[in-house]
Each structure stands twice: as C-alpha cells, then as structure tokens.
Amino acid sequence: MAFLRIFVALLLMGDVAHAAEVRVAVAANFSTPAQQIAAAFTAATGHKVTLSAGSTGKLYAQIKNGAPFDALLAADAETPAKLETEGVGVAGSRFVYATGRLILWSKRAGWVDDQGEVLAKGAFEHLAIADPKLAPYGAAAIEVLEKRGLLETLRPRFVQGENIAQVHPFVVSGNAELGFLALSQVMREGKITEGSAWIVPAGLHRPIHQEAILLTKGRNNPAARDWLDHLRGEMARSVMRAFGYL
Template sequence: MKTRSSSVFAVLAVLGLSTPVRAGEVQVAVAANFTAPMQKIAAKFEKDTGHKAALSFGSTGKFYAQIKNGAPFEVLLAADDETPAKLGKEGFAIGASRFTYAIGRLVLWSAKAGFVDDKGAVLKQGAFDHLAIANPKLAPYGAAAVESLGKLGLLGSIEPRFVQGENIAQTFQFVSTGNAELGFVALSQVFEGGRLKSGSAWIVPASLHSPIRQDAVVLAKGKGNPAADALMKYLKSDAARAVIESYGYEP
C-alpha cells in the first residue's frame, strides 16, 4: 500500500518537479576586523540562498589554535593569508578552496575629532599617553602596526606606551572608550559607505607594511557541507563584494 507521501513524490516526478533542497548551516570563524561586513553578508547570504552562517568572531591566531584542537568550525575567514595556508598544509583545511576575499587597510584612529592629522604627524609629536594595538603575535593588524612604526623609526620611542588588545575588536574598544587616546585599528571598523564614521584618522600608507591579504578557506570539518561551499561562492559574488568595498577594503 502506497503512503500519502509516496504518492505526492510520484506526482511530483510525473510533473517533472523535484523536492526543494534543504537549507543548511555552516559554522564560520571570522577575523574580528571583518565583524561588521560579515554580519551584513551573512544576512544577505541567508536571504538569497536559504543557508545560514553561524558566526564566531575573534583573533586569527586563537582560531588557529582552536581549529587544531578540534573546534567545530567549517569555514575560516582569516585576517591573513598565512594561517589558512598553514592549516591546509597541516591537513586541517581544504587547500584548494582558499582564496583572498579582501585586502585590509590599517588606520591610526582616535575617537576625538581633530586629534589625528591626515599625515600621522601625531605619532612624532607624542602628545598622548597610550596607543592601542592588537597583539602582533596573534593579530595581523597588530603585526602591521609594529612593522609600520618600525619603518617610521618610531617603534622604540612609542612601544612603552602600547596598550595591547587581544584582538582588533578589543583594540578598537580601548580607543573608543578613551582608555587610549589613539590606536591602530582596521579601517573597516571606523569606515562605512565611503566615509569616516567618527573621530579622526590617518590611513596608513600600504608601503609601510606587508599587504594584509585576508584569505578564506573551507576547513576539514566543512568538507561536503553544501552550505560551506555556497558561502565560499557567495563571498565572490557582486553582492558580497559591494559590502566588502563599502567598508574600505581593497578588492
């Protein structure tokens, strides 16, 4: 005896129709600097594909350790290109899936209007007690800040005034709350829609530090998950690119 559901499927088959693909979910580890754009992209991704991206934000260095220790992440959006490559070589990621989704920009920012000039001369003037940076051992933006200060010949004099954040999100918090008069953060944290959201800033010339190439990669736990593959494809779409560039990232 045929059940009601089998009869429905038989009718669908006769009509040439197929059952809808079930939407899935993907666990995504996202570099802290990419928080705001990824939240927007995830909402668009779910609306356009039906798949859901469950987001966790933090430092790339910590994610690396967590992934190696069995964390359930399926996709990594790193703040660098070295970590995804390393995970691929070590068997924790699908190397062939890796691509650069954004090139980040470093900015010296203060929550105070007029405090940071458009050439970064405030660094040489030294009229501040604290400068916030992300941990350079864990956060690529922190490493870029140290490299930039070194090329400017200011690292030795300014390093004693460092206030170090665990990641770029905490670094931004130090500056936004006034615990540090200024700090090196990601341009995406203070820039949206082609304009500075608040305070004053100097966009650090790209020539002062290594390119902040941010790579995405499907992790071993995401292999075979259609939602993971769909997200990687979506990050290359015009819809995602528009969001990414609106936050000041280079294409």
C-alpha cells in the first residue's frame, strides 16, 4: 500500500508541475535564441518551457487543428494576425518580439564583401534563398535583389529551402557558394564566427517583424502570460541582440 501511496503522490506532483508549463510553438529561425531565453525564464520563475520548432506555416496548420500550444512565436506578422482573426489567438495579445536581419553569407572567408558586390560579379553557380512565398527572409532577399536590379539575372541560380533553417545546410556544405540567411543563424555572442558576410542594410527591404501571440489554449495559463512578458524584458532583449535581432 505504501507503494501505491507514493505512486499517487508522484502522479499528483506530475500534475502540479504540468500546471506551470508553457508550451511554445516557435519559428525555426528563432529556435536557438528561444532555448536560451527559456533557460533564463525557467531559472527565474520555475516554470517549465517546452519548445516546438517548425516553420510558421506548419505550426499554423497544427495550431488550427488543435495542437497543444499556449503561445506562438512566428517568423512573420501575418500568421499571428490570421490566428487572431480566426479566434484561435487571444485578441490584443499580439506584439513584435523581434525584428530579423537578413545576411548574405558564404562559408568561404574573405569572399563576400561588405557591400554585397559579389552578387553583381556573379562568380557562383548557386545562390541559396528561402522560398519567398513561404518565408519572410526569402521575400526580403527577393526585395534586395530587385533593388539591385539582379533578380532576373540570378533567378536561374536560385536553390530554395522550404524555410530559412533549411537553407543553412545548403550553404554550410558548400553546395551553394552563398545564400541569404537570417543573421541569427550565423551570429553567436554578437559576432559572425565563420566565413564571410554582408549584413544587408535594413533599409533595402521591408522590416522582418516577427510577432508573438497568446493562443486560446494558453488563455488560462498564467505561466504563458509570464512567458510573453519575459520575452519583452531586458534579459530576453539582450539574448536577441547577441543573435543579431533588432
């Protein structure tokens, strides 16, 4: 009987821990910073954070079909707005948690110049970008190429990843000589650690606003609201800056 009592006690404890858990769906480009922010959040509050990373489009489909998430950190502003309109997101809970920066990056050191002139020289076979239809970073890359008048020249050399996370292996493996990535993918502790890069001036494309929203499943979870507050706080901001978000 003692065994049974311990068993029941363990079950109840599990239940208590569950109440202070936040289940967060996070866009692929923000996955690494989110892990660091979550670690600090757990240390500060004791609430557990479960992160599920994926592309915003896939997370949207999962949320619409009942996925157990309390909050969404999207890669864009459109998806949270859509969820709000459709009543799956809590009205008025949306905010821009990060603004992404675009970078042209190559694994080869000293190859990409700091003005992006390498694009016009065209001495490459493949330029990797995220699918502009699906990923805000891909759409931003298209805008930059349009402004430079290079879009139609370079289009035949595009290799596309379904999301920005998928573009990274194309460029890191050297199969694509260079590619448009999110700054957060190559920046660690405020530095670009490898290869060569052009950090695209923010004025060359519309800002990549990434919005967060509280989902209806998290409406009654105080830990979920705490998490979103924490995301706006100075601690989270400094993590984001280290990864190159504005």
